[in-house]
Amino acid sequence: MRHIDGHVNERSDCVPGFPSERLERYLHRALTLPIRDTLIGALAHIERPGVASDLGCGPGKEVAELLRRGWRVEAVDAYEHMVQAARAAAIQVVGEQETSARLCCVHTPIARWAAPAHSLDLVHAGFSLPFVAAQDFAHVWKNIVAALKPGAIFAGQLFGHNDSFLSQSPAGSMNAHTHAQVMEVLVNFQVISMAEEERDGVVGIPGNEQAKHWHVFHIIARRAT
Ligand SMILES: C[S@@+](CC[C@H](N)C(=O)[O-])C[C@H]1O[C@@H](n2cnc3c(N)ncnc32)[C@H](O)[C@@H]1O
Numbered sequence: 001m002r003h004i005d006g007h008v009n010e011r012s013d014c015v016p017g018f019p020s021e022r023l024e025r026y027l028h029r030a031l032t033l034p035i036r037d038t039l040i041g042a043l044a045h046i047e048r049p050g051v052a053s054d055l056g057c058g059p060g061k062e063v064a065e066l067l068r069r070g071w072r073v074e075a076v077d078a079y080e081h082m083v084q085a086a087r088a089a090a091i092q093v094v095g096e097q098e099t100s101a102r103l104c105c106v107h108t109p110i111a112r113w114a115a116p117a118h119s120l121d122l123v124h125a126g127f128s129l130p131f132v133a134a135q136d137f138a139h140v141w142k143n144i145v146a147a148l149k150p151g152a153i154f155a156g157q158l159f160g161h162n163d164s165f166l167s168q169s170p171a172g173s174m175n176a177h178t179h180a181q182v183m184e185v186l187v188n189f190q191v192i193s194m195a196e197e198e199r200d201g202v203v204g205i206p207g208n209e210q211a212k213h214w215h216v217f218h219i220i221a222r223r224a225t
Helices: 018-029 037-043 061-068 078-102 135-148 179-185
Strands: 002-004 007-009 051-053 071-078 103-107 122-127 148-159 191-206 209-222
Touching: 018 191, 037 061, 037 122, 037 148, 037 191, 037 209, 051 061, 061 071, 061 078, 061 122, 061 179, 071 078, 078 103, 122 135, 135 148, 179 209
Parallel strands: 007 103, 051 071, 051 122, 071 103, 122 148
Antiparallel strands: 002 007, 148 209, 191 209
């Protein structure tokens, strides 16, 4: 890992579960999306700004929102242009000086991410953890739990087995859970909210859209003290 002006870089712009075509389709719609409800919901349960990690930060809307609210933020993504976009979004919202002081960009796959024990008040992982290879999920989750302070919050999504991305991805490149497995993952958490959503939708550029079946668990949970 190299540190360049607060930017940690581990070259790895290849995510088997989230190839660049999938990223491009997401990005086409990303600008029209509001800040993730799971993040906004989580923030309502936190008294004061602290230290957050945004795993799979994408173009950085949530990163910028956290900085705007006074947080220190680590923005993590496997695509270098995403951590750069997150940095640009941050500068637009809080300016260069605050961005340099409070944002650390980390270019790495989530499977190689870890943070010091009990160092984080919040982990946000918006539609990113499902793209961790199945064999890596357990240790990624262990790292998330270890990094959260007792009483800190996890906010993000996991996928269910019926999500159509799973059958369209190389075997083992993603992970999925049943409702019961999600509850097992959250065994050391107080669940603030957990909603299972299944619906048909689309991804992609209008005029060239692809059908997409979503099977998503939206989670806000507090690590036990
Ligand atoms: C669907 S986008 C979501 C972005 C943003 N978090 C949001 O909620 O809109 C998924 C993001 O996670 C990143 N990502 C997916 N799998 C990843 C992995 N295994 N390691 C690191 N980043 C990953 C992608 O590059 C992309 O920027």
